[in-house]
Amino acid sequence: MSQWAKLVKVVGIVVLVTVAVLVVIKQRGLHEQRGDTTRRFTEVLADLTPKGWKIYNHVLQFTPGNLYKQINGRAEFYLAYDVIGMTFTTFESRADKEQFIDLSIYDMGTLADAFGVYSNELTEAIIPLHFGRASYRSGANYYIWKGQYYVQIIASDTTKNLRKIGMDLAQKVTDILTDSGEPVWGLRMLPQMDRTPGSVKYFKVDALGLDFMGNTYTARYSIGDSEVSVFLSLRESVETSQHVVEQYVEYANRYGKNVSHLTEDGVEFTICDMGGTYDVIFQKGSIVGGVITVKNRDLALRAARDFRRQLRHS
Amino acid sequence: MSNRGERNSVNRRDFVKSLAAAAVIGPMLFVSEIKKKVVFDRNQRIRRHEQPTMTYRKLGRTNFMSSRLVFGCGAALAGGKGVRLLDRAFETGINHYDVGSNVAYRGSERSLAPFLKAHRGDVWIVSKAPLRIRIEPETPITLEQAKSAARSWSTLLDGSLKDLQTDHIDAYYLMGVKNPSLIRSEEIYEVFLKAKSSGKVDYFGLSAHENTQKVLEAAIETGWYDLAMIGITPPVGMTGTPKSW
Numbered sequence: 001m002s003q004w005a006k007l008v009k010v011v012g013i014v015v016l017v018t019v020a021v022l023v024v025i026k027q028r029g030l031h032e033q034r035g036d037t038t039r040r041f042t043e044v045l046a047d048l049t050p051k052g053w054k055i056y057n058h059v060l061q062f063t064p065g066n067l068y069k070q071i072n073g074r075a076e077f078y079l080a081y082d083v084i085g086m087t088f089t090t091f092e093s094r095a096d097k098e099q100f101i102d103l104s105i106y107d108m109g110t111l112a113d114a115f116g117v118y119s120n121e122l123t124e125a126i127i128p129l130h131f132g133r134a135s136y137r138s139g140a141n142y143y144i145w146k147g148q149y150y151v152q153i154i155a156s157d158t159t160k161n162l163r164k165i166g167m168d169l170a171q172k173v174t175d176i177l178t179d180s181g182e183p184v185w186g187l188r189m190l191p192q193m194d195r196t197p198g199s200v201k202y203f204k205v206d207a208l209g210l211d212f213m214g215n216t217y218t219a220r221y222s223i224g225d226s227e228v229s230v231f232l233s234l235r236e237s238v239e240t241s242q243h244v245v246e247q248y249v250e251y252a253n254r255y256g257k258n259v260s261h262l263t264e265d266g267v268e269f270t271i272c273d274m275g276g277t278y279d280v281i282f283q284k285g286s287i288v289g290g291v292i293t294v295k296n297r298d299l300a301l302r303a304a305r306d307f308r309r310q311l312r313h314s
Numbered sequence: 315m316s317n318r319g320e321r322n323s324v325n326r327r328d329f330v331k332s333l334a335a336a337a338v339i340g341p342m343l344f345v346s347e348i349k350k351k352v353v354f355d356r357n358q359r360i361r362r363h364e365q366p367t368m369t370y371r372k373l374g375r376t377n378f379m380s381s382r383l384v385f386g387c388g389a390a391l392a393g394g395k396g397v398r399l400l401d402r403a404f405e406t407g408i409n410h411y412d413v414g415s416n417v418a419y420r421g422s423e424r425s426l427a428p429f430l431k432a433h434r435g436d437v438w439i440v441s442k443a444p445l446r447i448r449i450e451p452e453t454p455i456t457l458e459q460a461k462s463a464a465r466s467w468s469t470l471l472d473g474s475l476k477d478l479q480t481d482h483i484d485a486y487y488l489m490g491v492k493n494p495s496l497i498r499s500e501e502i503y504e505v506f507l508k509a510k511s512s513g514k515v516d517y518f519g520l521s522a523h524e525n526t527q528k529v530l531e532a533a534i535e536t537g538w539y540d541l542a543m544i545g546i547t548p549p550v551g552m553t554g555t556p557k558s559w
Binding site: 056068069072073074076077080090092098100119120121122123124141154156157201203206207208209255293 | 386388389392393394395396397398399402416417418419420421424446447448458459462466490523524545
């Protein structure tokens with residue numbers, strides 16, 4: 001081997017080793033950062049104890065592997081969004097031990113995943129609040145999305161006193177959580193006009209009950225007197241999005257009545273008659289979008305056209 | 315249960331027995347749309363929407379012939395994700411749908427409500443709610459704790475009916491129980507009996523994930539429970555030594 005070749009080989013090995021070391025250092029840094037966050041929660045939560053109350057037992061930390069021990073079958077829901085961990089504690093009134101408040105802080109790892117669990121647990125009968133990126137009260141319970149975190153504050157009863165204490169706790173907990181401030185893709189892309197408030201949801205997997213639909217946002221829009229459900233999914237590539245459309249057609253052919261296609265201005269809309277309702281889907285680069293379960297075929301097509309036209313640019 | 319000596323009186327036992335009797339008679343006087351659609355065979359088995367693609371078995375101490383597959387609606391319907399699967403399941407002959415209270419599975423009962431409305435006479439619906447009480451598995455509950463737990467469970471039962479948009483549910487469970495003294499609580503059982511006599515629910519059950527053997531033994535001892543749901547398969551992602559069931 002010539003001297004030049006030997007030199008190239010040595011330099012190549014040095015570069016590879018350097019890159020590997022840098023990766024390990026970064027991973028360790030992230031791990032320590034998460035460990036720091038966990039320790040920080042344990043220390044800080046004691047300071048958040050309401051006046052006249054105390055922490056019942058301990059502050060508990062759960063991983064994806066043992067989250068089931070705390071919330072049983074519900075763990076599957078958070079695991080589907082790749083939960084990193086959960087910090088849990090109970091605050092108990094010193095004067096009345098039957099009064100207590102459970103605090104759960106889910107570290108979902110990313111903004112989208114935190115929004116996903118928050119949006120899917122969001123129900124209609126709520127009172128919107130101003131904590132974090134989004135929050136609401138239901139009875140004396142509080143639900144908050146801030147950054148990569150999802151917080152639940154659940155009281156033992158619905159008294160006015162517990163509502164007040166829960167509200168104070170919600171504010172304090174929100175203050176200790178960080179938020180990168182980055183936007184969430186789906187919330188940025190979905191048109192805002194005529195969108196039903198609070199209707200946006202994010203599904204990391206199994207959106208629309210379909211195993212090939214992941215990384216998908218859904219929302220509802222008003223069109224005249226009707227309300228239409230839309231979906232929007234960002235795929236890894238144009239090829240992947242095309243494959244998703246093919247799978248959707250396969251699903252519609254199997255469970256629906258028929259599938260037809262309509263091309264307008266170079267855009268193909270696939271119209272799926274699901275037997276009583278219609279789904280219309282389209283592809284735009286690496287995005288797959290459409291409308292679902294619309295009772296009227298013409299309305300479904302019109303809504304799909306409008307939706308595609310109004311999609312914001314990434 | 316604490317204070318058992320004080321409360322173990324003839325008067326209290328008779329009261330519970332009378333409630334149990336009322337719970338049997340009461341529903342006969344309360345004829346709902348659901349009961350009008352119930353089909354009984356000559357063995358008084360309750361049969362609903364049976365299809366040749368499914369097999370059926372008698373469910374616990376009820377007379378209901380349940381599909382061998384049960385649709386778990388809790389996590390599946392969160393956010394309305396799996397709602398379209400409900401019709402698919404129904405087509406295959408699944409007639410048993412299991413969900414949980416909004417405090418445990420937020421929004422799932424509401425997501426199930428339209429399906430329930432469309433198929434009420436053809437399906438069996440179970441929901442459940444946790445007892446809002448902090449207690450270690452082996453610590454006997456106090457009377458005050460029992461009353462408090464009973465009160466909150468009753469409220470959650472009514473909340474479930476409201477979210478499901480129905481006035482009747484086939485069975486309602488104590489959810490995730492690990493303390494046997496809760497299973498033996500007359501205060502909690504009375505709540506069920508009152509709900510049954512007013513036509514809100516027919517059968518009583520429990521679900522358990524921990525300390526299951528003692529919980530089941532307590533349930534058998536009381537004779538009050540018609541159904542029991544226990545965790546058998548460790549969940550995906552669970553690590554470490556499997557729990558002692």
